[in-house]
Amino acid sequence: MPDSFRILFRRPMKSIILAGGVGTRLWPLSREYYPKQFIQLGGPSLFQKTYERAVRLSGPENIWVVTNDIHQYLVRNQVEELGYTLNDSRLLVEPEGKNTLPAIGWALQRIREAYPHATAAVFPSDHILGEAALDQIRAADPVAKKYLVTFGVKPTSPHTGYGYIKQGKKLPLGNVVDQFKEKPDEKTAKEYVKRNYLWNSGIFLLSTDCFFAELKKYQPGLSGALGGGEDPDYGSLDAISIDYGLLEHSKKVAVVPLEAEWNDLGTFRALYETEQHGRDGNVGEAEYLAARNNYVHAPGKHVGLIGVSDLIVVDTTDALLVCHNRQAEQVKDLVTRLNQKNDPVTQFHRQVHRPWGSYTVLEEGAMYKIKRVTVRAGERLSLQLHHHRSEHWVVVNGTAEIELNGEKKLLRKGESTYVHSGMKHRLKNPGLIPLEVIEVQLGDYLEEDDIVRFDDEYGRK
Structure with a gap:
């Protein structure tokens, strides 16, 4: 029977994907505005592979993605590339990062409101995970009715970059967690491997009933913030991981060995x-x-x-x-x-992704910067002006609709226009193929914060 039919008859568990990390240990491949989970090196990104995995487990209508403001359009665009649509109720945009416990709690709150007594698998968006893992996650569903389930990986080496789990009392599937161990030195890691400790994979299976009962017991402030039927006030929440904030305190945590390919690609x-x-x-x-x-x-x-x-x-x-x-x-x-040192090399690649497409810095020097701007079909930039720079646009592919101080005109391949500083302007792609424009900026200040927006389809200020 095809997976889609199995999902329909099984009342599938839900999936939560955490997609807000910045991946600093993979710099310079990973940058704040385009981190490792979204990088496409000749194929689907890690986020896209995670989303496809969640589709096979839950179906596309049962997936919630938690991310932040600067990555939300990367999430939307990469989901659309896979042929799916992520509606607003399934995309949770954190106004500020508060680590994994508030993020998971917020997603589970949304799930509980729509599906009482549901169970959800929680996936980081930047892991490699073999297909065999999905059946093992499904098999752990009965355990998740009574325990907060984490999945452990049998170590292949005394790795010092992972946390470890000491297994306790045997369960029909897996074991009660006896103790979580922090990232060890090499000598201690060798001892953990000898004692059959497991690596902590960061993948969880959580029932809303068990999770919120334990959260109320050990994190009453967060429990109260999530229990009011409204989205939490993120500014008032403590930044804390699910491991520190809940799992290391709860007596109802189980670990199930994950017998599948796994790597967190953390370094x-x-x-x-x-x-x-x-x-x-x-x-x-x-x-x-x-x-x-x-x-x-x-x-x-x-x-x-x-x-x-x-x-x-x-x-x-x-x-x-x-x-x-x-x-x-x-x-x-x-x-x-x-x-x-406020060095932007940690934030941006030469190619910077935006909700409407991307731009690539081709060359820059004192008083000038040259970009290649790519606008996806049907998209448009915000209506904006700059105080400190002027811009010269040359269309190299596609058709551009230009708005300058309220007047609109079309530019085709090889045609150009000039935008004076202080002039309200907008660029749109009315065509069916990507629009490519070479933009030459001239001025005494050329950074991205010299943008005054008057109208923006993506809610940016």
Whole structure:
């Protein structure tokens, strides 16, 4: 029987996808405005793979996605690319990040309002997960009636980047959790592996009844904020993970072994482990001479490694990372340092995605910046003006509808127009194919915060 028919007759469990993370440990591939879960490296993104997995488990009408304001249109666009529509009631946009417990609680509140006594699987949006996991998640449904279920992974190495779970009393499926262990040092990790501890996967199965009963017991403030029948006041909530805030306190937590491929892709070391290794353990296109166990990602570049081992080399159009494999966790510390310097290289790629399409910075210098602007069919930018820059637009593909101080005109391939500073303007793609425009900015200040919006279809200010 096809999966779609099984879903119809089974009253499927619900799915929650957490898609608000920024993936600092995979910089410079992952940036704040385009993090790792949305990156498409020659195929569907990790978020899209997670969404498809949730469709197979729950059906598209039973999926809730929690994200933030800067990523909500990436979520919408990537769901549409898969051929589905995510309506507003299923997309929960956090006004500010408060970690996983408020995010999961908000989604479960919405589910409980529509489907009392429901059970929901909770997926991070940036994990690799084998198909066998779906049957194991379904099989854990009876356990979730009495316990908060987390899924554990049998360690393949004494990894220091994961939390560990000590298993307690045996259940018909899985075990009661005896204790959660924080990320250990290597010596302690080896001991955990010997004692058959499990890695904490970050995937959960939660019934609304059990979750809210335990939340009221151990986090009464959050329980009250979620129980009023309205969306929570996020500003008043504490930022806390589900592990710290609930699972480590509750006596009703079970762990079910996840016997399927799994990787959280949290670091370049994890990414290295998932890729097919070449001769001498190297991964990536490069010339290797007396070099072993290296990871190279440098598309469009000729790379040579001589006499080095266990290196991570990641090159993008505007940033280069070189680090030792064992210190891949420290990439997040490097990002923190760059953030302290207010360096935008942690926020944006050269290609920046917007609700209407994207733009790519081709070149920039003192008093000028050149962009390639791509507008999806039927979309338009906000009606706006700039105080400090003028813009020259040249259409290189498609048809552009230009609005300048209230007057509209069409520009075709090869035609151009000039937008003075202080002039209200708007760009629209009225056609059926992507519109591409070269934009040359001139002025004494060229950053994105020099935008005054008067009308915007996407609710931006």
